[in-house]
Amino acid sequence: MRTIFPGPDGKFRWTYEMSLYKNPTILLMVIKIFFWIIFGIFVFSSLLQVGDRDFWFDGLLGQVKAFGIILGVMLALCLIGYLIYALMMGGKYVVRFEMDENGVSHTQSTAQAEKARKIGTATMAVGALAGKPGVVGIGMQSGARTSMTTDFERVKSIKAYKNRSVIKVNEVLSKNQVYCDGDDFDFILDYIQQRVAVLVPIRQAKLAAEKEKRRQEKAQRRQRGR
Numbered sequence: 001m002r003t004i005f006p007g008p009d010g011k012f013r014w015t016y017e018m019s020l021y022k023n024p025t026i027l028l029m030v031i032k033i034f035f036w037i038i039f040g041i042f043v044f045s046s047l048l049q050v051g052d053r054d055f056w057f058d059g060l061l062g063q064v065k066a067f068g069i070i071l072g073v074m075l076a077l078c079l080i081g082y083l084i085y086a087l088m089m090g091g092k093y094v095v096r097f098e099m100d101e102n103g104v105s106h107t108q109s110t111a112q113a114e115k116a117r118k119i120g121t122a123t124m125a126v127g128a129l130a131g132k133p134g135v136v137g138i139g140m141q142s143g144a145r146t147s148m149t150t151d152f153e154r155v156k157s158i159k160a161y162k163n164r165s166v167i168k169v170n171e172v173l174s175k176n177q178v179y180c181d182g183d184d185f186d187f188i189l190d191y192i193q194q195r196v197a198v199l200v201p202i203r204q205a206k207l208a209a210e211k212e213k214r215r216q217e218k219a220q221r222r223q224r225g226r
Contacts, residue, residue: 002183012099016179020086027082034074042067105149113146150176153199
């Protein structure tokens with residue numbers, strides 16, 4: 001049964017309480033971020049040594065071993081940092097959502113947002129003093145922005161994970177995570193997909209028209225300059 005309905009102003013508003021112990025969405029996101037950072041460093045450092053004659057025999061194997069060790073350490077730090085974060089947040093991630101025909105936004109509850117900022121600042125300070133970049137990174141992640149707005153016309157992809165009660169609404173440089181359960185999940189997913197299907201082509205058409213207009217204006221300036 002649905003529990004999310006539009007208010008008098010036509011906007012949908014709801015609050016979601018996610019268990020940080022049962023739902024691994026945030027943990028997986030943190031691990032994914034660090035994996036790609038480490039993998040990028042591995043690829044870059046390997047490319048710098050490709051010209052060395054001995055690299056393909058000894059160097060590459062050493063790089064792979066180092067990558068595995070660093071990845072294991074980072075994974076352990078992420079797990080420890082996440083558990084500490086979950087404990088300090090009371091095991092819950094509480095977020096408020098607001099959605100209309102143009103987009104969806106989420107805002108972490110005021111109390112949790114303030115707590116997250118303090119945790120992030122403290123963790124970064126400890127990591128910096130200890131010379132542990134991984135700990136600094138965890139602190140940056142936990143103290144990251146606590147609100148986000150996504151315009152449906154700018155959405156590039158939508159990924160739904162009903163078993164984790166999350167719909168990922170992705171723009172080019174930002175990924176919004178919308179949480180809901182049961183019948184609400186199906187309704188919200190369908191609503192977002194329908195709005196994106198309508199608004200994205202309209203924006204693309206506008207951008208194409210603006211591009212064509214600029215091209216014509218440029219051509220006219222050239223003709224006048226002759």
